Amino acid sequence: MNAVRDAFERMAEVDVGPTGLNCILWTDEQRALADAAAVDAIPSAGALAGVPFVAKDNIATTHLQTTCGSRILEGYVSPYEATVITRLRDAGAVLVGKTNMDEFAMGSSNEHSAWGPVLNPVDRTRVPGGSSGGSAASVAAGIVRIALGSETGGSVRQPASYCGVVGVKPTYGRVSRFGLVAFASSLDQVGVFGTMVKDAAVALEVIAGRDARDATSADCPVDRYSAAHTNDLKGVVIGKPREYFPKSLDPRIAKLCEDALDALRARGAEVREVSLPHTDLAIPVYYIIAPAEASSNLARFDGVRYGLRVEANGLREMYEATRTRGFGPEVTRRILLGTYVLSAGYYDAYYRKAQEVRTLIAQDFREAFDSGVHLLFTPTTPSVAFEFGAKSDPYEMYLNDIFTATANLAGVPAISVPIGDIEGLPVGGQLIARHFDEQMMFRGAFALEAARTEVS
Amino acid sequence: MAIGADDVRHVAALARLAVPERQIPELVAQLNGILSHMDALGQVKTTGVMAAAGVGDAAMPLRADIGPPIPLARPLESFAPQSRDGFLLVPRLATHESSGDDESVE
Numbered sequence: 001m002n003a004v005r006d007a008f009e010r011m012a013e014v015d016v017g018p019t020g021l022n023c024i025l026w027t028d029e030q031r032a033l034a035d036a037a038a039v040d041a042i043p044s045a046g047a048l049a050g051v052p053f054v055a056k057d058n059i060a061t062t063h064l065q066t067t068c069g070s071r072i073l074e075g076y077v078s079p080y081e082a083t084v085i086t087r088l089r090d091a092g093a094v095l096v097g098k099t100n101m102d103e104f105a106m107g108s109s110n111e112h113s114a115w116g117p118v119l120n121p122v123d124r125t126r127v128p129g130g131s132s133g134g135s136a137a138s139v140a141a142g143i144v145r146i147a148l149g150s151e152t153g154g155s156v157r158q159p160a161s162y163c164g165v166v167g168v169k170p171t172y173g174r175v176s177r178f179g180l181v182a183f184a185s186s187l188d189q190v191g192v193f194g195t196m197v198k199d200a201a202v203a204l205e206v207i208a209g210r211d212a213r214d215a216t217s218a219d220c221p222v223d224r225y226s227a228a229h230t231n232d233l234k235g236v237v238i239g240k241p242r243e244y245f246p247k248s249l250d251p252r253i254a255k256l257c258e259d260a261l262d263a264l265r266a267r268g269a270e271v272r273e274v275s276l277p278h279t280d281l282a283i284p285v286y287y288i289i290a291p292a293e294a295s296s297n298l299a300r301f302d303g304v305r306y307g308l309r310v311e312a313n314g315l316r317e318m319y320e321a322t323r324t325r326g327f328g329p330e331v332t333r334r335i336l337l338g339t340y341v342l343s344a345g346y347y348d349a350y351y352r353k354a355q356e357v358r359t360l361i362a363q364d365f366r367e368a369f370d371s372g373v374h375l376l377f378t379p380t381t382p383s384v385a386f387e388f389g390a391k392s393d394p395y396e397m398y399l400n401d402i403f404t405a406t407a408n409l410a411g412v413p414a415i416s417v418p419i420g421d422i423e424g425l426p427v428g429g430q431l432i433a434r435h436f437d438e439q440m441m442f443r444g445a446f447a448l449e450a451a452r453t454e455v456s
Numbered sequence: 457m458a459i460g461a462d463d464v465r466h467v468a469a470l471a472r473l474a475v476p477e478r479q480i481p482e483l484v485a486q487l488n489g490i491l492s493h494m495d496a497l498g499q500v501k502t503t504g505v506m507a508a509a510g511v512g513d514a515a516m517p518l519r520a521d522i523g524p525p526i527p528l529a530r531p532l533e534s535f536a537p538q539s540r541d542g543f544l545l546v547p548r549l550a551t552h553e554s555s556g557d558d559e560s561v562e
Contacts, residue, residue, distance in 0.1 A: 079528050080526050080527060081527070213523060281497060281500065284493050284494045284497050287493075287494070288494060299471075302472070305546070316472070320472050321474065324473050324475070327473070333486060335471045336467050336468060337491075340467045340491075343466075353497045353498065353500075356506070356507050357502060358507075359502075359505050359506055360500070394486055395490050
């Protein structure tokens with residue numbers, strides 16, 4: 001109960017509304033306190049008894065709105081709850097808010113929300129990253145230690161890196177997507193943020209595992225990730241992919257990565273240079289496949305079934321009026337792009353080609369891991385958090401995902417852990433593991449975090 | 457492959473978006489800017505490479521075409537003004553009937 005009350009006090013203190021960080025969109029304090037009291041009354045409480053958490057606004061909740069940061073879903077309250085929310089609540093956690101996000105998770109800066117941008121708590125003149133910027137900011141601002149986000153091309157790891165918190169994208173299929181509003185179904189995965197690696201590990205072990213309501217959730221055993229804590233990385237081989245350390249990389253980020261690799265070496269890990277030769281094709285591939293799938297998934301927002309409906313003279317006109325007013329500019333742009341690459345005459349040149357190159361990207365990872373590497377270490381992002389309005393060209397914004405989108409395309413798990421800062425702005429390091437080897441990913445992450453905590 | 461104003465109008469119509477004419481030139485420029493980066497894919501040799509249908513090594517799981525019931529927080533009847541035989545009746549598009557389209561709204 002106290003932790004939930006503290007969360008609301010902290011929300012007021014940092015101002016999470018539109019006049020402040022703008023990171024939390026919907027809350028119901030009375031309901032949250034009642035939920036906390038109900039948990040307190042149970043003698044055998046779960047792993048997260050009384051722990052407050054927030055969830056991104058594209059994860060279905062039954063008493064708070066689920067708008068996906070979009071006008072088209074303004075006022076929409078889901079009649080059912082996402083499995084990830086149910087699992088956290090069953091473990092005793094208490095939902096205290098829904099977080100702001102780029103509209104339909106399309107963006108890398110949180111500047112594309114219908115409800116206004118989220119400010120980075122570390123420096124309010126800068127973006128928090130996206131698309132799960134509200135969740136990252138809520139953790140960074142000290143409101144909660146656990147937050148749910150979603151990943152399609154880096155939407156948890158990139159804001160985690162920009163805000164100085166931990167962010168995890170699990171293996172594709174590791175976590176149920178029942179109740180996650182679909183963006184690009186071959187890429188989407190629910191992810192978690194934590195203040196520390198252990199927070200993220202506990203949250204993931206609660207939400208992971210097969211769900212009969214999501215046929216794409218895998219029937220794989222879930223390890224105790226929070227028990228992966230070790231100081232010893234003897235026998236662990238960490239690959240350093242040369243394509244993630246180009247000459248153009250900010251030398252200060254490169255230096256922090258070298259320090260992190262030294263820390264991993266000091267714990268017994270062997271660091272080996274590897275190559276993932278198709279890395280530079282990830283952005284073109286991602287920005288064909290994701291918009292293509294989005295153009296199909298977002299067809300359901302037509303004014304008939306959900307949220308906004310703009311009356312017009314005829315059915316087609318009603319569809320068009322609703323969608324044109326309901327979707328913001330980035331979503332519109334991506335629907336047009338996705339429709340184009342799927343349209344007659346362009347499908348083979350763009351969509352099929354992208355799917356073929358995606359196979360090559362996945363093969364790169366398989367070959368690296370088959371060569372005896374257990375983990376890959378890379379920077380999470382090519383830069384620190386940038387100022388609002390700094391990236392007006394859409395493709396320049398897309399390049400922010402250059403180090404993260406590859407893991408989504410290949411389906412492998414990845415985590416971003418803070419490894420230092422540049423003039424006060426956080427920098428994240430990324431560890432990538434084999435499919436379903438979150439245990440090894442957390443082992444590396446715990447070691448990395450411990451090394452940094454010792455230094456500071 | 458450059459995209460033109462007519463292409464934007466065409467895909468907008470396919471996507472049921474009424475893009476205002478004044479926005480077309482900017483969209484043409486932006487989409488061409490984005491697509492110019494996609495041309496790099498054309499240089500990659502992919503003969504004999506299977507197009508990825510999904511991710512990972514696992515095949516698409518098959519199950520009986522039934523799922524567990526969805527636990528609703530509110531009764532079905534509360535979602536729409538009316539329901540019948542377990543289906544929701546949405547507001548009738550009166551204007552649609554005179555527009556000549558043949559889609560049904562119930």
